[in-house]
Amino acid sequence: MFGKTRNFSIEAVWPIVISGGLLVLWEAAVRGLHIRSIILPPPSEIFLTMIERRDLLLTHLWPSLYLTVLGFWLSVVGGIAVAILVTYSTIMRKGFYPIIIVSQVIPKISIAPLFIVWFGTGTVSELLLAFLITFFPMTINSALGFQSIDEDIGLMARTFMGSDWQIFWKIRMPNALPYIFGGMKISITLAIIGVIVSEFVASQEGIGYLIKLAGGLLDTPLMMAAITVLSISGLALYGLIAYAERRAVYWQASSDISSSAGG
Amino acid sequence: MSTLPESKEKTHAEPSSPALRIKNVRKFYDDLEVIKNVSLDIAQNEFVSVLGPSGCGKSTLLMLITGLVNCSDGEISIMGEPVRGPRPEIGMVFQQPVLLPWRTVLDNVLFPIELLRLSRAKYVERAMELLAMAKIDDFAHHLPRQLSGGMRQRASICRALVHNPRVLLMDEPFSALDALTRDEMGVELLRIWQVNRKTVIFVTHSIREAAFLSDRVVVMGRRPATIIEEMTIDLPRPRQIGLTEDERFNQYVRGLRKAIEASHVR
Numbered sequence: 268m269f270g271k272t273r274n275f276s277i278e279a280v281w282p283i284v285i286s287g288g289l290l291v292l293w294e295a296a297v298r299g300l301h302i303r304s305i306i307l308p309p310p311s312e313i314f315l316t317m318i319e320r321r322d323l324l325l326t327h328l329w330p331s332l333y334l335t336v337l338g339f340w341l342s343v344v345g346g347i348a349v350a351i352l353v354t355y356s357t358i359m360r361k362g363f364y365p366i367i368i369v370s371q372v373i374p375k376i377s378i379a380p381l382f383i384v385w386f387g388t389g390t391v392s393e394l395l396l397a398f399l400i401t402f403f404p405m406t407i408n409s410a411l412g413f414q415s416i417d418e419d420i421g422l423m424a425r426t427f428m429g430s431d432w433q434i435f436w437k438i439r440m441p442n443a444l445p446y447i448f449g450g451m452k453i454s455i456t457l458a459i460i461g462v463i464v465s466e467f468v469a470s471q472e473g474i475g476y477l478i479k480l481a482g483g484l485l486d487t488p489l490m491m492a493a494i495t496v497l498s499i500s501g502l503a504l505y506g507l508i509a510y511a512e513r514r515a516v517y518w519q520a521s522s523d524i525s526s527s528a529g530g
Numbered sequence: 531m532s533t534l535p536e537s538k539e540k541t542h543a544e545p546s547s548p549a550l551r552i553k554n555v556r557k558f559y560d561d562l563e564v565i566k567n568v569s570l571d572i573a574q575n576e577f578v579s580v581l582g583p584s585g586c587g588k589s590t591l592l593m594l595i596t597g598l599v600n601c602s603d604g605e606i607s608i609m610g611e612p613v614r615g616p617r618p619e620i621g622m623v624f625q626q627p628v629l630l631p632w633r634t635v636l637d638n639v640l641f642p643i644e645l646l647r648l649s650r651a652k653y654v655e656r657a658m659e660l661l662a663m664a665k666i667d668d669f670a671h672h673l674p675r676q677l678s679g680g681m682r683q684r685a686s687i688c689r690a691l692v693h694n695p696r697v698l699l700m701d702e703p704f705s706a707l708d709a710l711t712r713d714e715m716g717v718e719l720l721r722i723w724q725v726n727r728k729t730v731i732f733v734t735h736s737i738r739e740a741a742f743l744s745d746r747v748v749v750m751g752r753r754p755a756t757i758i759e760e761m762t763i764d765l766p767r768p769r770q771i772g773l774t775e776d777e778r779f780n781q782y783v784r785g786l787r788k789a790i791e792a793s794h795v796r
Binding site: 519 | 596598616617618620622624625626628630631632641642644645646673675693
């Protein structure tokens, strides 16, 4: 356990050193070349803006986060449900699943204006886009997880008189967990994109709206502060899922060879 | 060590009747005849190996005995009762250990107990005794990935025995192991079997393995599979690895090889 933590911190040093170096370079370049902050504000100014205008940023961050998380959960629940249907129903698997996969080629973002026509500007449109954009990776990953059961494991369970119900809960579900978490990690970043794009086109609040507003006012420091806040939030959400994954999928825990037995 | 609870004898058949009776069994997959008229009686607690080339239908025969696949013709009965589907009297060991990676070794061994909806608490002790007999009780609370291939297969043998089945089916259980581990596992299996007497049907394509383990070896020919030779291995038990040096053992091996070669010529 300690060994892993130490390795992790050593691994983390390099990206931190390099990004720190880039920030210093950025700061020096902006000051040295007298670049106007409307074109490119230095990191220090972005940081100051984040502190000075934290109330404004937070006011717009919450609705975005709220919709991101809600849309994400809808797609997790919906994606897993559809994946189970696809696993057990031949009609779903042979009829609908190909349609689901083919419809993936539609750039979901392009549907955003259509949603505004149908549902107006605001929460519903944003939620739907976040859901739509995340639903496919969730469904496809989960379906793969439920279906990629080792043939011998299924045979073993049947030999010991396992019922379909038992096989689902005791084999398919745990087998699907790593795949489901894989889908969740893709989906959470996509959900943010969905919400932000909706806010660009159809909202009076949210970080996406704030970014667009600041852009219109040529308030580049505020814009970049908003982008930074958004990135940090995205990173935090992703980290939360990665943490939950490590706890839930304990049997795949890294290259923990130290406690394994030889012979 | 030898205090494992034996299953309560509530047999409907007379004691002399075979534990397993395979009678005129045939199996077709579509038009392909896989098994052609196989009949075989196996006595209670007898260790029988089914020996034959790969793809000859040995595994299909096991599938028929589990009841997961139906015979096209003929009948299989266990303790006088015809097999119509999976039955709790059967334990099975596969070519691969097929342990569930998210369960500890102990929980893997108790998996059939859960599937059969038996009380876990009542079988934990038995599971631990089996693991001790297989010399992997120290790893009861480890995950399968922390075990070597041989240890995993031992765990899967414990799993097959945990619900105290009458019949133990083994489908080339040691073929995925290296040669040294394989010999060792054979000795271990006999030691466990000596304490947990079961009717064993052991499918293998290793002549020496079949001769070493069995009371009787049944040789199957190429597809469609029929029994082309039966040989009783009259060697004393308990058997140790030194037996493979014995001239009588090697006579059996030669005899079995001849039978297999004869089937190739035909």
